[in-house]
Amino acid sequence: MQAHGKEYAFHRYDEAGHAFFSVDMPLYRPASAIDGWKRVETFFATHLSGED
Numbered sequence: 001m002q003a004h005g006k007e008y009a010f011h012r013y014d015e016a017g018h019a020f021f022s023v024d025m026p027l028y029r030p031a032s033a034i035d036g037w038k039r040v041e042t043f044f045a046t047h048l049s050g051e052d
Contacts, residue, residue, distance in 0.1 A: 009043055011036075 001008040013020065014034040020029040021036060 007047060009039065011039060 016029040016032040017029045019025045021033045
């Protein structure tokens with residue numbers, strides 16, 4: 001992303017593995033999923049709002 005000049009945000013949840021967003025999976029991590037969705041929504045609002 002950086003090499004192509006794209007804006008991005010990277011965040012890692014050390015306690016969460018693959019599928020931590022999936023509510024019907026044993027690996028679901030509510031606290032990480034909630035924080036992750038907040039970050040996704042903020043990123044989308046900032047970069048995909050259509051307002052420049």
